[in-house]
Amino acid sequence: MLSADDKTFNGKKLLILGGNPETIPLVETANSMGVKTIVASGRHSDPAKKVAWKASDIDGMDVPNLVALARTERIDGVLVGVADILVPAYCRVCEILKLPCYASQQIVDVFSYKDIFKATCEKYGIHGIPTFHLDAELKREELDQIRYPVMIKPVDNGGGVGMTVAYNEKDLLEGVKIALAASNKKRFIVEKYMQCDDMGMYYTFKDGYCSASCIYDRYTSNEQAGVSRVCLGGTYPSKHINTYFEKMHGKALKMFQDIGIRNGVLMLSAFYENDEFYVYDTGFRLQGEAPHLLMKEIHGFDQREMLIRFALTGSEGNVDLAAVDDPYFRGKWAATLWFLLKQGKIAKIVGLDDIDKDKRVIANIQRLHEGDTVLAEWIGTEKQVLTRIYLVCDSKQELANTLKHYMCTVKVFDEFENNLLLYGFNVNKALELA
Incomplete structure (x- = not known):
């Protein structure tokens, strides 16, 4: 620092x-x-x-x-x-x-295109979501092999952009058009639509040393049919963290090493179902979810500063990841809480005015404000996020109470006093509380 x-x-x-x-x-x-x-x-x-x-x-x-x-x-x-x-x-x-x-062309090829990333993972025993073969020719014999529901994604976009859920062939054909329109490479993939536990794994690299900085659980909205499920928040550390280290962490380290990653930050996203992990996304850059804000508070180092140093000098500085990084968060409990908005114009926001006085809130990253309009094409993407609140607490129960407090107090209305907020996630279920 x-x-x-x-x-x-x-x-x-x-x-x-x-x-x-x-x-x-x-x-x-x-x-x-x-x-x-x-x-x-x-x-x-x-x-x-x-x-x-x-x-x-x-x-x-x-x-x-x-x-x-x-x-x-x-x-x-x-x-x-x-x-x-x-x-x-x-x-x-x-x-x-x-x-x-911090990247090379080989690294870019693997982590910037979902189809190449998935094929690379399989080489190391890291499973991706079951995929159905289909290309822009839309061959009848391939369409007949698809079992619904499925998710259609462009290979080279993120944040929910160009992603749709199909429950039948009509949905699928429309989803392919949307995915192709959002893809610079004009490629897409069709995957099984997963409905199970969702996780994030965030790694920090420095001079060839790889550290798992945080493993957390993600919760997504199922309130919006037919579109990508947008995140509602995450809790740290994950309830599956020990299983992840036992079953998948070593495979990921081997893959990172062979690809040649030496510096930078990288996110893996995975579903957890029937004691198996299914990796579905990645990003070799800082994340919109910004786990680095929680890491700075708990670990004491700032990934943003490390990347800036590297860009200007070729070195990330003198951070000793082996000494300061801890995916168990040193016994603390943390969370991100996202507030998602429906389509409409924001007339009034309640509950955020005094948030900077709450010591449990280490950051509030607000994207939208009174007077802004949430457009129809934003639904199913991170553009519909009002704000993200970052919390650090001393106990699981304190974290649960704080999450519930903000879910109850933050409200957003349109000019006709209609509620614009989507429902949040089930805190007790997320944190395995009675």
Whole structure:
């Protein structure tokens, strides 16, 4: 961690690809280190641009113009924000400019495309969700083999974008169109629709050392039929953490080592059913869920600062992961609580005004505000998230009480006083309380 009088990075210029709300904390961390941040994204109004030193409307995948911008500004480093789709461009820009990059082309190929990732996992005995073979030709014999319900996904997008659930062939054909429209590679996959326990595994890498920083349980909404289930929150550590270390952690370490990961942060998402893990997603970058906020509070190191250091120097600093990382959270209990909104215009938000006075709340990352409108096409994606609250408590019961408190007190209404909030998750069931 930087001390208040550390001027190491003063005046250094960092180009950050992507300007979504989840990238704001990364930009703010760099700003606090004295770095001059330049956020590049194709949307002029992206929120992360508002907190940057400079902003550019060059799209985060436009490699030639990003390189030209970097040379004009004489930037010292490049970093991808919170967007899987931009990781390949990040790798290419760094390669051209000969700047530090925590990814390689091999790593990008594995972790940026869901079909390649799934095939790689199977080589190491890490199972993916059962898949049905189908391509854009939509052959009759292949359609007849599908057993519903299924999930259709673009291979190269995340956050629920382009993902739909199909309960029959009509749904499937429409879902394929949606997935192809959301895929730059024009590829999609069709998987069994899983309805079981959901987990996240978040790893930190430093100079070839891999540490499991947190293993947690995720809870998703089933209130919205036909679309991807959006997260309602997560609790840490997972009730399945011991089983994960026994059955899958070693396989994951072997895969990471063989692929050549030495630095960076990586998320695996998996379902747990009948004593088996089924990995379904990954992201080789900071996560929108932002487990790093909880890790900073409990472990004491900041993944954002480590990545910024690496982008500017080629080193993540002097953090000793073996000494400070602990997926059991040192006996603490933690959670993220997401509030999801239905379609409509936000007229009034209640229950968030005094949240910064609650010592159990270490962060409140609000994406939407009064006057904003939740569009129909946002449903089933993380764009419908009002805010994410991050909690750290001394006991499981204290965490349960705190979660219930905010689920009861936070309310959102449209201009006709209709409730815009979706239901939260069952806290007692999640934490295995009576």
